[in-house]
Amino acid sequence: MTEPVLWLSDGSPHSPRFNDRYRSRTGGVAQAFTVFVAGCGLPQRWRSSDEFTVLETGFGLGLNFLTTWAAWEADAQRCERLHFVSVEAYPVAAADILRNAQVPELPGTAEPQLVARLPALALELAQAWQALQGGTQQLQFAGGRVCLTLAFGQVQPMLDGLDCIADAVYLDGFSPALNPEMWSHATLQAIARHCRAGTTLASYSVALGVRESLKQLGFSVCKRPGLPPKRHRLEALFVLT
Numbered sequence: 001m002t003e004p005v006l007w008l009s010d011g012s013p014h015s016p017r018f019n020d021r022y023r024s025r026t027g028g029v030a031q032a033f034t035v036f037v038a039g040c041g042l043p044q045r046w047r048s049s050d051e052f053t054v055l056e057t058g059f060g061l062g063l064n065f066l067t068t069w070a071a072w073e074a075d076a077q078r079c080e081r082l083h084f085v086s087v088e089a090y091p092v093a094a095a096d097i098l099r100n101a102q103v104p105e106l107p108g109t110a111e112p113q114l115v116a117r118l119p120a121l122a123l124e125l126a127q128a129w130q131a132l133q134g135g136t137q138q139l140q141f142a143g144g145r146v147c148l149t150l151a152f153g154q155v156q157p158m159l160d161g162l163d164c165i166a167d168a169v170y171l172d173g174f175s176p177a178l179n180p181e182m183w184s185h186a187t188l189q190a191i192a193r194h195c196r197a198g199t200t201l202a203s204y205s206v207a208l209g210v211r212e213s214l215k216q217l218g219f220s221v222c223k224r225p226g227l228p229p230k231r232h233r234l235e236a237l238f239v240l241t
């Protein structure tokens with residue numbers, strides 16, 4: 001049984017379980033790129049590595065993954081291999097991933113080259129997705145140069161069971177007020193165990209509790225101007241070795 005997604009009249013996907021939207025109503029790709037990809041210092045940071053690993057909480061409709069893949073593909077100086085690891089307790093249907101990749105962006109908000117690639121990449125993901133079962137799964141794309149590890153289950157046990165060191169972290173688990181579990185100190189601690197000195201972290205949430213936890217766990221944290229309608233977004237750097 002896949003997670004139901006409610007498509008609102010403005011075209012945005014909504015979660016009845018969490019009563020929150022999966023993506024910004026003013027542009028999903030723009031949010032994915034500005035908040036997460038650029039917020040983690042990409043594409044520049046992957047240029048100095050052979051392999052680069054992104055760890056995400058909340059795979060949802062895969063928009064952050066698809067946008068990261070499109071940005072990697074468009075970068076002539078990209079690393080040899082991109083590994084994207086994401087935790088998801090309530091996987092959606094492949095049809096919703098495809099539909100989400102078709103939602104038009106507001107003009108001028110996102111890089112047209114990335115937006116144009118999304119439906120084709122989403123189709124590849126959706127074709128692989130249909131065979132998915134529970135547990136941890138690995139999917140390969142781009143001739144094996146893009147690897148997607150999907151950990152299907154509750155965030156903390158899945159993070160505890162993962163064997164990876166992240167170069168970048170995307171925190172994307174609905175709003176902390178509506179879904180505190182994804183942003184709890186214990187969850188952020190489980191994430192910090194997968195970080196190294198220099199790991200970057202990004203989120204649309206600048207909730208005080210999240211910032212305080214991240215600081216206690218060894219991140220330097222700063223608020224940046226957000227993408228409307230959000231006033232701020234969060235960037236952090238893991239400094240504890």
Ligand SMILES: C[S@@+](CC[C@H](N)C(=O)[O-])C[C@H]1O[C@@H](n2cnc3c(N)ncnc32)[C@H](O)[C@@H]1O
Pocket residue numbers: 021022023032056057058059060061062063064065087088089090091153154155156172173174179181182
């Ligand atoms: C805002 S959506 C993620 C959007 C996604 N990153 C994208 O690019 O489409 C948040 C996701 O977190 C998942 N989630 C919420 N609580 C969770 C939990 N306790 N453990 C694992 N996943 C959870 C939801 O099912 C949802 O798919």
